[in-house]
Amino acid sequence: MAYFPPGVLGLVRRQSQKYILSGLRRGLSGNEIQDILQAKDLGYRRQVMQSDVRYWRDAISKGDRLKFVRHDFKPTQRLYMQTGWQTKGRFETIVEVKYRNTLTGEIIEQDVTVVHTRLEAGQEVPALTQDMTNGEIDRAAESMVETGSPGGPVEILSSMKVLGFYNPDVG
Numbered sequence: 001m002a003y004f005p006p007g008v009l010g011l012v013r014r015q016s017q018k019y020i021l022s023g024l025r026r027g028l029s030g031n032e033i034q035d036i037l038q039a040k041d042l043g044y045r046r047q048v049m050q051s052d053v054r055y056w057r058d059a060i061s062k063g064d065r066l067k068f069v070r071h072d073f074k075p076t077q078r079l080y081m082q083t084g085w086q087t088k089g090r091f092e093t094i095v096e097v098k099y100r101n102t103l104t105g106e107i108i109e110q111d112v113t114v115v116h117t118r119l120e121a122g123q124e125v126p127a128l129t130q131d132m133t134n135g136e137i138d139r140a141a142e143s144m145v146e147t148g149s150p151g152g153p154v155e156i157l158s159s160m161k162v163l164g165f166y167n168p169d170v171g
């Protein structure tokens with residue numbers, strides 16, 4: 001399984017990752033993504049870029065399977081993409097929350113990162129195992145949107161898990 005070890009990504013490659021992920025989520029091919037990167041002066045070796053595309057394709061595939069875990073079940077570690085990137089917790093789930101600003105009526109989609117934690121001696125520390133159910137992950141993401149929305153009160157319309165990351169070096 002491919003993963004990015006910490007500290008090995010150069011600046012251009014690190015900046016390119018968001019464009020690769022965005023392109024794959026929109027259904028673009030590797031060649032189309034490379035054209036976009038070159039237009040933004042973020043070109044790098046084709047072989048390395050294709051490796052990054054494969055990594056994100058695998059992550060998206062696993063994230064797609066997260067959607068089908070029952071609300072009261074815990075997703076298994078196999079559904080989380082192993083990474084060496086710096087993360088705040090051993091397990092992190094990215095949830096796309098769609099909500100309506102009740103003052104303006106505007107509908108907004110926001111990606112929220114839920115860090116899986118546990119209480120130890122009154123403090124939150126990274127959870128060493130994936131122990132949150134799908135429903136708890138959704139409620140945590142929705143709570144983050146409701147408490148952190150600068151535009152006033154919000155009405156949650158939907159939430160959907162997009163990606164899950166597992167970093168064995170944390171904890």
